[in-house]
Amino acid sequence: xxxxxxxxxxxxxxxxxxxxxxxxxxxxxxxxxxxxxxxxxxxxxxxxxxxxxxxxxxxxxxxxxxxxxxxxxxxxxxxxxxxxxxxxxxxxxxxxxxxxxxxxxxxxxxxxxxxxxxxxxxxxxxxxxxxxxxxxxxxxxxxxxxxxxxxxxxxxxxxxxxxxxxxxxxxxxxxxxxxxxxxxxxxxxxxxxxxxxxxxxxxxxxxxxxxxxxxxxxxxxxxxxxxxxxxxxxxxxxxxxxxxxxxxxxxxxxxxxxxxxxxxxxxxxxxxxxxxxxxxxxxxxxxxxxxxxxxxxxxxxxxxxxxxxxxxxxxxxxxxxxxxxxxxxxxxxxxxxxxxxxxxxxxxxxxxxxxxxxxxxxxxxxxxxxxxxxxxxxxxxxxxxxxxxxxxxxxxxxxxxxxxxxxxxxxxxxxxxxxxxxxxxxxxxxxxxxxxxxxxxxxxxxxxxxxxxxxxxxxxxxxxxxxxxxxxxxxx
Numbered sequence: 001x002x003x004x005x006x007x008x009x010x011x012x013x014x015x016x017x018x019x020x021x022x023x024x025x026x027x028x029x030x031x032x033x034x035x036x037x038x039x040x041x042x043x044x045x046x047x048x049x050x051x052x053x054x055x056x057x058x059x060x061x062x063x064x065x066x067x068x069x070x071x072x073x074x075x076x077x078x079x080x081x082x083x084x085x086x087x088x089x090x091x092x093x094x095x096x097x098x099x100x101x102x103x104x105x106x107x108x109x110x111x112x113x114x115x116x117x118x119x120x121x122x123x124x125x126x127x128x129x130x131x132x133x134x135x136x137x138x139x140x141x142x143x144x145x146x147x148x149x150x151x152x153x154x155x156x157x158x159x160x161x162x163x164x165x166x167x168x169x170x171x172x173x174x175x176x177x178x179x180x181x182x183x184x185x186x187x188x189x190x191x192x193x194x195x196x197x198x199x200x201x202x203x204x205x206x207x208x209x210x211x212x213x214x215x216x217x218x219x220x221x222x223x224x225x226x227x228x229x230x231x232x233x234x235x236x237x238x239x240x241x242x243x244x245x246x247x248x249x250x251x252x253x254x255x256x257x258x259x260x261x262x263x264x265x266x267x268x269x270x271x272x273x274x275x276x277x278x279x280x281x282x283x284x285x286x287x288x289x290x291x292x293x294x295x296x297x298x299x300x301x302x303x304x305x306x307x308x309x310x311x312x313x314x315x316x317x318x319x320x321x322x323x324x325x326x327x328x329x330x331x332x333x334x335x336x337x338x339x340x341x342x343x344x345x346x347x348x349x350x351x352x353x354x355x356x357x358x359x360x361x362x363x364x365x366x367x368x369x370x371x372x373x374x375x376x377x378x379x380x381x382x383x384x385x386x387x388x389x390x391x392x393x394x395x396x397x398x399x400x401x402x403x404x405x406x407x408x409x410x411x412x413x414x415x416x417x418x419x420x421x422x423x424x425x426x427x428x429x430x431x432x433x434x435x436x437x438x439x440x441x442x443x444x445x446x447x448x449x450x451x452x453x454x455x456x457x458x459x460x461x462x463x464x465x466x467x468x469x470x471x472x473x474x475x476x
Contacts (some may be wrong), residue, residue, distance in 0.1 A: 003393070003397060006331070006397075007133060007136045007436070008129050008130065008132075008133040008136055008137075008400050008404060009129065009396075009397055009400055009401075010438075010469075011129055011132055011133070011468075011469050012125070012129065012393065012396060012397070013470070014468055014469050014470050015125055015128065015129070016389065016392070016393070019121055019124070019125045019392055019396070020388050020389060020392060022042075022121050022124070023117055023118060023121040023388055023392060024094040024388070025094075026039060026042070026112070026117035026120055026121060027092075027094055027095075027096065027112050027117045027385075028094045028095070028096055028098075029096070029098065030083030030084075030096050030098055030110045030111055030112045030117070031081075031082065031083055031100075031110065032082060032083060032084075032085065032100060032102065032108075032110055032150075033082040033147060033148035033149075033150050033151045033154065034060045034061060034082075034147050034148050034151075034154075035061070035082075035100065036061045036081040036082055036147050037061060039061075039081045039120065039145075040056060040057075040061045040062070040063050040081065040145065040147075043063045043081070043120065043124065043145045044056045044063050044065075046124050046128070047063070047065035047124070047127060047143060048065075050065075050067075050127055050128045050131040050132075051067060051131045051418065051419070052065030052066060052067045052127065052131065052143065053065065053066045053067070053068075054066075055166055055167070058158045058161050058162070058163055058166065059146075059147060059148075059154060059155075059156075059157030059158030059159075059160070059161045059163070060147050060148070060154075060157055060161075061081070061147040062144070062145060062146055062147050062154070062157070062158045062161075062163075063144075063145040064142060064143070064144050064145070064163070064166070064167055065127060065142070065143040066140065066141070066142050066143075066167055066168065067127070067130070067131055067140065067141045067142075067143075068140045068168075069134045069137065069138055069139060069140065069141070070138040070139065070408075070411045071138060071139070071408070071411070072137075072138040072139030072140070072407060072408030072411075073139045073140075073171040073172070073406055073407055073408055074139060074140040074142065074168045074169060074170045074171050075139065075140070075141055075142065075170065075171060075172055075174065075403050075406045075407055076142040076144055076170035076172070076173045076174065076352065077123055077126065077127070077141065077142065077143050077144065077174050077175070077399055077402075077403060078123075078144045078145075078146060078173060078174070078175040078349055078352060079116070079119040079120050079122070079123035079143075079144070079145050079146070079175070080116045080119055080120075080145075080146045080147075080149035080150075080154065080349075081116055081119075081120055081145050081146065081147055081149075082116060082147055082148055082149055082150050082151075082154070083096075083110050083111055083112045083113070083114075083116065083117075083150075084110070084111055084112075084113045084114060084150055084380060085102060085108040085109060085110060086109060086110075086111040086113040086380065086381075086382055087109035087111065087382055088109070088111040088113070088382055089382035089383055090382070090383055090384075090385040092385055095385075096109075096110060096111045096112065098110040098111075111382065113379065113380050113381060113382065113384045114150070114379045114380055114384065115177065115178035115179075115367065115379065115384070115386055116149070118178045118367065118386055118391060118392070118395060119176070119177065119178065119395075120145060121392060121395075122176070122392060122395030122396050122398075122399055123143055123145065123399060124143075125392070125395075125396040126143075126396050126399035126400045126403065127141065127143040129396070129400055130400060130403060130404075132416060132465070133416050134410075134415065134416055134417075135410055135415045135416035135417075135435045135436055136404070136410050136416070136436075137403075137404055137407040137408065137409070137410055138407065138408040138409060138410055138411045139407040139408045140168050141403060141407070142167055142168070142170055144158075144352070146158060146349075146352075149347065149348055149349075151309050152197070152309045152310055152311040152312075152346065152348050153309065153348065154348060155348045155349060155350075155351040155352050156348065156351050158352075159351060159352070159355050164355065164356065169356060169358075170352075170356070170358055171358060171406065172320060172353075172358055172359050172360075172361065172406050173349070173352045173353040173358060173359070173360045173361070173362075174324065174360075174361050174362070174399070174402050174403065174406070175349045175360075175361075175362045175363075176362065176363050176364065176365055176395065176398055176399065177347070177362070177363075177364050177365070178364070178365050178366075178367040178386050178391060178395065179364040179365065179366060179367065179379065180366075180367070180368055180376035180377060180378055180379065180384075181364065181365075181366030181367070181368065181370075181376075182366040182368065182369075182370045183365075183366050183367055183368060183369060183386070183387055183390055183391050183394065184332065184336055184366065184390060184394055185332075185336050185337070185338065185365070185366040186325070186328050186332060186336060186337045186338070186363055186364065186365055186366075186394075186398060187337075187338045187339075187340045187363060187364040187365075187366075188316065188321050188324075188325055188337075188338075188339060188340065188361070188362070188363035188364065189316060189321075189339070189340050189341060189342050189343065190316055190317075190318040190321040190322055190339060191315065191316060191318050191321075191342075192274055192313060192314075192315050192316075192342045193314045193315060193316045193342060193343065193347075193362055194311075194313070194314035194342065194343050194344075194345055194346055194347050194362075195246075195272040195273060195274055195311075195313070195314075195342065195343070195344050195345065195346050196272070196273050196274070196275075196276060196279045196310075196311060196312055196313040196346065197270060197271065197272050197310065197311040197346035198270070198271050198279060198282075198283060198307065198309075198310040198311075199268065199269065199270045199271075199307070199308040199309050199310070200268070200269050200270075200283070200286060200305055200306065200307055200308060201266060201267070201268050201269075201305070201306050201308055202227070202266070202267040202268075202269060202286070202290045202303050202304070202305050203264060203265075203266050203303060203304040203305075203306075204220045204223050204224050204227065204264060204265045204266070204267070204290070204293075204294060204299065204303050205218075205220065205263070205264050205294070205299050205300055205301045205302075205303065205304075206218040206219055206220030206221075206223060206261070206262065206263055206264060206265070206297070206299060206300070207263065207300055208260065208261050208262050208263040209260075209261050210259065210260065210261070211258070211259035211260060211261055212259070214261065217261045218297055218298055218299055218300060219261050219297070220254055220261075220262060220263070220264050220265035220297075220299075221254050221255060221261070221262065221265055222297065223265065223293055223294060223297040223299065224252055224254060224265035224267055226293050226296075226297070227267060227289060227290055227293045228249045228252065228267065230289045230292075230293060231247050231249060231269065231285075231286060231289055232247065234247050234281075234282055234285045234286070234289070235247055235282075238281070238285055239273075239278055239281065239282070243273070243274070243275055243278045244273070244274055244342075244344075245271070245272060245273045245274075245278050245282060246270075246271065246272040246273075246344060247269065247270075247271050247282060247286070248269065248270045248271075248272075249267055249268070249269050250268055250269070250270055251266070251267065251268035252265065252266075252267055253265065253266045254266070267290075268308070269286055271283065271286070272344050272346070274313070274342050275313075276313060279313075286305070287305055290303045290305060291303060311346035311347065311348055312348060312350055312351060312354070313350065314346070314347045314349065314350045314360075314362060315350060315354075315360070316360055316361055316362055317353075317359030317360055317361065319359070320359035320360070320361045321360075321361045321362075321363070322339075323361075323405065324361040324363070324402050324405060324406075325337050325339070325363070327401050327402060327404075327405035328363070328398055328401055328402065330401070331397060331398075331401045332394070332397075332398075343364075345379070347362070349362055350362075361402065363398070365391065365394050365395055365398060366391075366394075367386025367387065367391040368386060368387060369387055410435075415429060415430050415434070415435040415436070416435065416436050416437055417429065417435075417437075417462060417465070418461060418465065420461055421454075421457070421458040421461050421462060422453065422455075422457075422458060424452075424453035425453045425454045425455070425458040427453070428451050428452055428453040428454060429448070429451065429454065432451055434448075437462075437465060437466055437469055437471060438471070440462060440466060440471070440473060441466070441471050441472065441473065441474060442474055443473065443474055444473055444474045444475035445459050445463065445473040445475055445476070446475060448462075448473075463476070
């Protein structure tokens with residue numbers, strides 16, 4: 001993948017080292033859902049420095065940057081920011097050693113075990129490159145950094161906090177996620193892309209006592225075990241074989257001693273489905289089975305069932321996704337871009353699109369060097385750590401190219417140059433045929449000073465911008 005000749009991505013090499021350092025910093029300082037204060041502060045500062053109109057604190061810790069560059073489509077690019085309560089085991093020099101106190105008052109380790117630090121870094125890089133290259137597109141770019149994706153309600157929190165009353169209405173929502181696949185590759189599912197998920201807690205009530213007198217007790221451990229086994233029949237015997245679904249009991253907590261029958265047992269259950277009616281069928285079945293097992297066990301009271309979190313179906317717009325994949329294939333190569341089937345993981349990015357009825361295009365990027373015979377760590381694994389480069393290169397490039405595909409063409413007279421040089425200077429430079437930084441390398445600064453409206457301040461600003469790109473005026 002050669003980015004040097006791309007009109008927007010040509011400036012990536014000058015940013016790559018800084019972005020890699022930023023990624024390592026974010027990886028070493030993860031924050032749980034709705035606690036992304038440090039991350040949000042970094043995001044807001046960098047967006048403002050790139051010229052975006054920034055709004056912070058949407059939905060708690062969400063940050064949005066808006067860059068208007070003339071008339072045209074409005075493209076929303078989304079990244080999630082939160083980490084997970086996982087103890088890192090990567091052995092990296094920049095591995096997280098962070099801990100925090102969670103909402104239950106427990107001290108837990110914290111790790112970016114799902115790549116959200118990579119997502120943040122890629123979007124910041126793409127946002128900066130798009131801002132520097134205004135002469136190559138028209139429209140509006142919205143860079144949205146979302147909290148609490150891991151809880152499934154971060155996007156909804158931003159929406160409910162008035163997100164769409166604070167920003168222009170997007171024409172399309174674009175996003176990406178790093179996955180355990182070969183670096184340099186892109187994958188997407190046109191249509192249904194990711195499963196609907198729901199997590200529930202079931203509290204089963206028994207009557208405790210001594211292990212020697214089970215006849216005088218109601219054993220919630222046996223009740224819970226029966227419930228766990230019966231729940232497995234929901235998929236195997238109640239859901240059609242043509243509809244994929246998953247029921248997982250990920251936690252079973254009961255008792256403290258081997259000869260004491262406890263008063264209660266707590267199960268935590270997660271479901272996955274690719275159709276809404278199947279997801280509803282699973283939820284109904286879980287409640288029915290839990291209540292039936294409690295009654296069969298002579299429980300003193302019905303079980304208490306509460307929702308922990310839920311994720312909507314992620315449904316890509318078919319045409320929008322294929323259009324975006326075609327654009328990505330033009331940069332990466334068609335042999336690096338793949339259409340795949342639905343993924344059983346879950347996301348809440350779809351809420352940002354369905355709220356307005358606009359198309360969603362969401363894709364995955366590989367983040368690992370594949371070695372024969374060696375398994376790749378999955379998302380949420382303590383060993384999950386994408387290779388910094390070229391994952392970063394591909395992630396930034398994918399967002400830029402996808403955004404450019406949906407944005408409008410550059411308006412006549414539009415330049416790459418920052419507004420700080422002044423409207424007159426920008427207009428006169430454009431009138432003389434200068435709209436891109438590369439063009440300035442063939443002209444002396446003294447010659448540009450002879451153009452009406454181009455003063456020393458504008459030359460100084462343009463010189464600094466050229467230097468950041470590794471370029472210079474002809475007489476420098």
